[in-house]
Amino acid sequence: MRRRTAAALLALLLGAAAFSPSLALAQDSSTQNQTETKRKIVNKVVPAYPDLARKMHLSGTVRVEVVIAPGGKVKTTQVIGGNPVLAQSAVDAIEHWKWTPASQETQELIELSFHP
Numbered sequence: 001m002r003r004r005t006a007a008a009l010l011a012l013l014l015g016a017a018a019f020s021p022s023l024a025l026a027q028d029s030s031t032q033n034q035t036e037t038k039r040k041i042v043n044k045v046v047p048a049y050p051d052l053a054r055k056m057h058l059s060g061t062v063r064v065e066v067v068i069a070p071g072g073k074v075k076t077t078q079v080i081g082g083n084p085v086l087a088q089s090a091v092d093a094i095e096h097w098k099w100t101p102a103s104q105e106t107q108e109l110i111e112l113s114f115h116p
Contacts, residue, residue: 038106039072039099039102040100041097042099045096045097046093047089047092047112049089049114050086050088053089053116058083059114059115059116060083060113061081061112062079062081062082062086062089062090062114063079063110064077064090064094064109065077065078065107065109066094066107066109067106068105068107070101070102070103070104070105072099072101072102073099074095074096077091089114090114
């Protein structure tokens with residue numbers, strides 16, 4: 001019964017990824033979190049590795065486009081690549097990040113790598 005449930009869940013996730021190409025674009029086997037930022041990050045929260053991803057032995061990179069308000073807080077996030085199982089954890093962490101203040105809002109591309 002557990003195998004059937006796991007297989008059904010896996011099929012559902014793979015189907016969601018197939019029909020949501022924007023969520024399944026970038027998977028990477030690099031070992032470090034990569035972040036290309038124009039503004040300096042003052043406070044970075046490390047994302048939690050999801051239990052489901054651990055059970056499924058998933059790894060990969062999630063790419064998130066972030067708009068940062070002039071005060072340094074995250075204004076909006078948009079996942080532009082990566083496994084949907086890992087994406088929510090990445091967004092949850094990034095929403096707690098803080099950047100240095102700037103005269104205007106900026107857009108940053110953040111890449112977070114997940115490995116069991």
